Amino acid sequence: MSKSQKKADLWYSKYIRVRSAVEHDGEYYNKCISCGKPMLLKQSQCGHFIGIGKLIHRYNHLNTWPQCWVCNCLRSGESIHDYEQNLNELISPQVVEYLKDSRNNFCKLSKTDYEEIASKYKVLFLNLCADKGIIPW
Numbered sequence: 001m002s003k004s005q006k007k008a009d010l011w012y013s014k015y016i017r018v019r020s021a022v023e024h025d026g027e028y029y030n031k032c033i034s035c036g037k038p039m040l041l042k043q044s045q046c047g048h049f050i051g052i053g054k055l056i057h058r059y060n061h062l063n064t065w066p067q068c069w070v071c072n073c074l075r076s077g078e079s080i081h082d083y084e085q086n087l088n089e090l091i092s093p094q095v096v097e098y099l100k101d102s103r104n105n106f107c108k109l110s111k112t113d114y115e116e117i118a119s120k121y122k123v124l125f126l127n128l129c130a131d132k133g134i135i136p137w
């Protein structure tokens, strides 16, 4: 992975995790899209429904939701079924079908594209942190 792609992934992932974070007793939490368990904001991961290998949806807001480490890394095979089911309810079965049908659509990102994604999501992340009262990390 190139340096610019790593940076794009980093800021995008932070943005997605802060996007759905909710506060409870001074701590921020996310709910895992697959198993539904609550997890601390910084322990949550950015889980992709259509895998990151499919560039077309790698930075798609509808395709990326907070996921726990166990579902994302250990049981990614099984957890994807729960992911799909919960995504059907969260967005809509039509959108889920669209994500699946278009997964192989051509997409090529240049170094400049990655740099733009990184700076865009860095700003969005920092703004969202400020709005929610979260200390950026």
Ligand SMILES: [Zn+2]
Pocket (backbone or CB within 6 Å): 032, 033, 034, 035, 036, 037, 067, 068, 069, 070, 071, 072
């Ligand atoms: Zn989980």
